[in-house]
Amino acid sequence: KAGVTQTPRYLIKTRGQQVTLSCSPISGHRSVSWYQQTPGQGLQFLFEYFSETQRNKGNFPGRFSGRQFSNSRSEMNVSTLELGDSALYLCASSLGTIRTDTQYFGPGTRLTVL
Amino acid sequence: AQSVAQPEDQVNVAEGNPLTVKCTYSVSGNPYLFWYVQYPNRGLQFLLKYITGDNLVKGSYGFEAEFNKSQTSFHLKKPSALVSDSALYFCAVRDTINYKLSFGAGTTVTVRA
16 A cells, blocks of 8 residues: 655745645545644644544644645645745644544655745 | 653664663543654654553564553663664654644664664
8 A cells, every 4th residue: 555645855945935735645544634843843733634624723823724635635835935934844644533543654845945 | 731751862772782762641531652763854654552452562663662551651662773773763642632643852763883
């Protein structure tokens, strides 16, 4: 079974631009969660989508948004980029139906904001 | 709110020696605990999880973890470490209300030959 895929793997943007990241979950998984990883803040939860609906949200500004499509693929958008948005963005997929299930992570998208 | 703590930023061991990475948790209700490993420029790989039952959980690549309710700990262990085990290890707890994972700060493991 194919794992979680994320595209692109690397992105370089400048301040003020916007960016869209994509995540394709494991087949059959309906939940996609997004995390931001930085050296200073560690792994922080952004939001989770389940069956095309945002089910949970972390403490990030409204510049960070996402959506999920009917095939469970998810996109994350960051508008008006700031230098501090430079990070590794990870998505994880799971069945999403029980709290004991496992989240499986993609390789991440490395975003650099100049 | 649920949380986990990894008290050691770094752990250094010699190849062939036992490896322990510590994790303590704080949660109301049943704890659902996870360990992940991250190699450079890669995503997180699932190692093992504790849901209920036996306090000793066996996982991938020879890793195991011991759940201790009285000490609220979930330490990751490997009897004989390999140089290839050098990586960043994360402990995580599943929120009891929603589905998000809360991660510890991570522990960098270095296994020297």
